[in-house]
Amino acid sequence: xxxxxxxxxxxxxxxxxxxxxxxxxxxxxxxxxxxxxxxxxxxxxxxxxxxxxxxxxxxxxxxxxxxxxxxxxxxxxxxxxxxxxxxxxxxxxxxxxxxxxxxxxxxxxxxxxxxxxxxxxxxxxxxxxxxxxxxxxxxxxxxxxxxxxxxxxxxxxxxxxxxxxxxx
Amino acid sequence: xxxxxxxxxxxxxxxxxxxxxxxxxxxxxxxxxxxxxxxxxxxxxxxxxxxxxxxxxxxxxxxxxxxxxxxxxxxxxxxxxxxxxxxxxxxxxxxxxxxxxxxxxxxxxxxxxxxxxxxxxxxxxxxxxxxxxxxxxxxxxxxxxxxxxxxxxxxxxxxxxxxxxxxxxxxxxxxxxxxxxxxxxxxxxxxxxxxxxxxxxxxxxxxxxxxxxxxxxxxxxxxxxxxxxxxxxxxxxxxxxxxxxxxxxxxxxxxxxxxxxxxxxxxxxxxxxxxxxxxxxxxxxxxxxxxxxxxxxxxxxxxxxxxxxxxxxxxxxxx
Numbered sequence: 044x045x046x047x048x049x050x051x052x053x054x055x056x057x058x059x060x061x062x063x064x065x066x067x068x069x070x071x072x073x074x075x076x077x078x079x080x081x082x083x084x085x086x087x088x089x090x091x092x093x094x095x096x097x098x099x100x101x102x103x104x105x106x107x108x109x110x111x112x113x114x115x116x117x118x119x120x121x122x123x124x125x126x127x128x129x130x131x132x133x134x135x136x137x138x139x140x141x142x143x144x145x146x147x148x149x150x151x152x153x154x155x156x157x158x159x160x161x162x163x164x165x166x167x168x169x170x171x172x173x174x175x176x177x178x179x180x181x182x183x184x185x186x187x188x189x190x191x192x193x194x195x196x197x198x199x200x201x202x203x204x205x206x207x208x209x210x211x
Numbered sequence: 212x213x214x215x216x217x218x219x220x221x222x223x224x225x226x227x228x229x230x231x232x233x234x235x236x237x238x239x240x241x242x243x244x245x246x247x248x249x250x251x252x253x254x255x256x257x258x259x260x261x262x263x264x265x266x267x268x269x270x271x272x273x274x275x276x277x278x279x280x281x282x283x284x285x286x287x288x289x290x291x292x293x294x295x296x297x298x299x300x301x302x303x304x305x306x307x308x309x310x311x312x313x314x315x316x317x318x319x320x321x322x323x324x325x326x327x328x329x330x331x332x333x334x335x336x337x338x339x340x341x342x343x344x345x346x347x348x349x350x351x352x353x354x355x356x357x358x359x360x361x362x363x364x365x366x367x368x369x370x371x372x373x374x375x376x377x378x379x380x381x382x383x384x385x386x387x388x389x390x391x392x393x394x395x396x397x398x399x400x401x402x403x404x405x406x407x408x409x410x411x412x413x414x415x416x417x418x419x420x421x422x423x424x425x426x427x428x429x430x431x432x433x434x435x436x437x438x439x440x441x442x443x444x445x446x447x448x449x450x451x452x453x454x455x456x457x458x459x460x461x462x463x464x465x466x467x468x469x470x471x472x473x474x475x476x477x478x479x480x481x482x483x484x485x486x487x488x489x490x491x492x493x494x495x496x497x498x499x500x501x502x503x504x505x506x507x508x509x510x511x512x513x514x515x516x517x518x519x520x521x522x523x524x525x526x527x528x529x530x
Contacts, residue, residue, distance in 0.1 A: 050442050051445055054413070054445055055412075055413055056411050056414075057410070057411050057450050058410065058450075059450060061368065061370070065276055065279070065368050068276075072276045073276065073277075075271075076271060078296070079296050114411060117411055122271070122276070122367060122410075123410035123451070124367060125271050128296050131297070132296075138482065141409055141414040141482055144411055144414050145415060146412065152415060156415055156478075156479045156481075157479065159419070159478050160415050160416060160417025160482075160484070161408075161413065161414075161415040161417065162417075163417075163418040163447060166413055166416060176421070176446065178436070178438070178439050179420055179421050179424045179447065
């Protein structure tokens with residue numbers, strides 16, 4: 044069944060873990076959950092394909108896990124907090140996983156984060172909805188408006204008078 | 212009567228916990244983060260709260276995909292740290308406050324918020340990292356300075372509760388605490404955020420402009436934040452940044468007007484923008500300007516029972 048389209052599918056580079064993906068990815072996520080136990084980690088590493096059979100994954104899901112295709116796992120219903128446990132089982136830091144998902148080297152990814160992270164500019168929308176949220180824009184406009192009268196107040200000598208009248 | 216005196220917003224980045232546990236707090240990268248909490252720890256030591264309500268989210272530790280409660284209240288006597296795949300964090304078991312927790316459950320559910328009750332629950336970095344940031348490092352065999360009432364919120368599976376719903380739950384928590392007869396000084400934590408995305412090709416997203424605007428409004432004009440739709444959080448603050456709605460539960464539990472005691476912001480800690488704020492309710496009496504209004508009421512015969520007094524006070528606040 045084709046996935047129903049949602050407003051958040053317009054966000055680039057993002058697989059929102061919604062109820063539909065939660066249902067679809069139940070097996071992937073329960074598999075990842077099982078990796079919290081040391082015995083299971085050992086069994087998985089001994090024979091990955093065999094171990095995965097316990098979790099009723101689709102062939103695409105099995106393939107994504109075996110290939111460590113983290114973006115594909117998310118697309119097929121995996122959730123990052125769960126798939127991170129697979130990364131940890133492989134001995135990778137979280138930042139390594141993040142770098143892999145973005146297609147960057149870990150060094151480049153770390154440098155990007157130190158430089159303030161990935162900018163939201165140009166990364167809001169696939170369909171060109173690139174205007175900032177009005178909840179930021181409104182606050183910024185208000186600040187600008189608030190700054191102006193102050194500048195005027197410095198010049199206008201009548202201002203203090205009006206203030207004192209208000210007090211009365 | 213119990214009273215919420217202050218709200219604390221804090222990120223709960225797991226790498227912060229790892230830095231504490233592995234003795235890396237003095238490394239320049241981490242020192243930048245921890246330096247922002249030195250004053251907060253002093254403030255907390257001075258305040259000496261009796262209980263902390265901690266709003267946080269579980270990260271595939273206590274809840275997997277088998278059960279996903281939207282709001283889950285911890286009513287147990289204790290909450291052991293969860294094994295998140297590397298062994299449990301070396302922090303003390305979190306002591307609960309079952310009496311206050313069950314009072315809150317009763318009050319809030321009758322106020323039409325259908326909480327899930329957890330009488331057995333493990334807690335992960337989502338709770339213990341903010342506790343470390345505000346209480347400092349505590350030896351595994353020692354005790355945290357105060358008991359905790361955990362409130363776990365689903366922000367892992369979309370959709371989390373709306374910002375408005377979270378704010379209103381905060382309101383209900385405030386009412387519940389203020390109708391608890393024992394004199395308790397309560398603080399409430401909202402944790403998570405600020406902007407971050409840790410999944411997919413857009414991972415690494417940070418939006419400082421959004422974060423600053425969020426903190427400004429949290430302090431001065433929270434009603435603006437209550438209207439933000441989920442799509443805006445996800446577009447602007449990252450798919451995982453949506454967990455900022457949990458801060459609105461904290462804010463809803465405070466008075467309308469608060470004093471901003473402290474704020475800290477830095478980028479990054481691992482993949483996340485770290486935000487921290489302390490908001491304090493004004494001392495009672497000083498905050499209520501219409502003192503004249505309450506005077507006639509005080510002429511009424513003094514109420515003898517604590518509970519009746521608490522109820523009367525709640526009525527006064529409502530009115």
